[in-house]
Amino acid sequence: MDSKNFTLFIVLVIVMVAVVTLNLQGHGIVIGEQGRPIIREPFTAEDYSISIEADGIRVSLSDEVLEEYKGNYLSVHAYDSDDAYFAIFKRITGKEIEITVDEIPSFQVTFKENKVANIDKPERADTFYQILKDAINQSRDYGLGRCLLGRQCIQSCPVNAIKLIRDDTKEGKGRIIPEIEYTKCILDGKCANVCPTHLTVLDKTK
Numbered sequence: 001m002d003s004k005n006f007t008l009f010i011v012l013v014i015v016m017v018a019v020v021t022l023n024l025q026g027h028g029i030v031i032g033e034q035g036r037p038i039i040r041e042p043f044t045a046e047d048y049s050i051s052i053e054a055d056g057i058r059v060s061l062s063d064e065v066l067e068e069y070k071g072n073y074l075s076v077h078a079y080d081s082d083d084a085y086f087a088i089f090k091r092i093t094g095k096e097i098e099i100t101v102d103e104i105p106s107f108q109v110t111f112k113e114n115k116v117a118n119i120d121k122p123e124r125a126d127t128f129y130q131i132l133k134d135a136i137n138q139s140r141d142y143g144l145g146r147c148l149l150g151r152q153c154i155q156s157c158p159v160n161a162i163k164l165i166r167d168d169t170k171e172g173k174g175r176i177i178p179e180i181e182y183t184k185c186i187l188d189g190k191c192a193n194v195c196p197t198h199l200t201v202l203d204k205t206k
């Protein structure tokens with residue numbers, strides 16, 4: 001192929017790629033970014049604090065967490081004496097999340113060998129206030145997390161490489177996170193592109 005034909009060939013390829021991309025976007029399909037999915041570190045004591053008051057729970061957020069999540073949702077969780085996880089989801093509107101004494105948890109999660117087994121509406125009638133208060137008094141895990149249990153990451157994965165698990169590191173405070181089987185992962189980035197709270201993000205260096 002001489003240089004004139006080669007230039008024509010390159011121009012043709014660029015035009016074809018542009019046409020295909022515009023066509024897909026016209027059908028509402030966005031081509032997502034690709035990369036190695038990683039799970040973000042848990043929130044730390046610098047990101048938030050939780051206090052129990054007479055009229056409810058206050059979760060105070062740092063400026064950075066507020067800036068990232070304003071208008072979005074985060075999860076506050078606590079474990080009961082049967083090792084079940086209870087979560088309440090709250091929309092972030094300011095520096096404080098308020099949970100009143102009579103609010104019930106949004107979801108109850110049970111585990112089998114550290115993997116999420118069931119996600120249900122709470123079976124017990126306890127308020128989230130009571131569950132969290134007991135967790136604090138009895139030194140069980142509780143905290144602020146990003147997973148909203150929507151399982152979009154699992155549903156988006158074409159190779160079934162994701163499970164939800166309990167993060168039982170000291171820093172994780174029992175938060176729920178996706179566990180990615182990297183031997184199966186094809187690095188298409190779909191899980192990170194659908195995660196509404198950016199718990200899963202892409203490492204572009206890999």
Ligand code: SF4
Pocket residue numbers: 035036037153156157158159160161162180181184185186187188189190191192
């Ligand atoms: S293959 Fe599955 S785990 Fe890997 S990036 Fe894609 S969606 Fe995520």
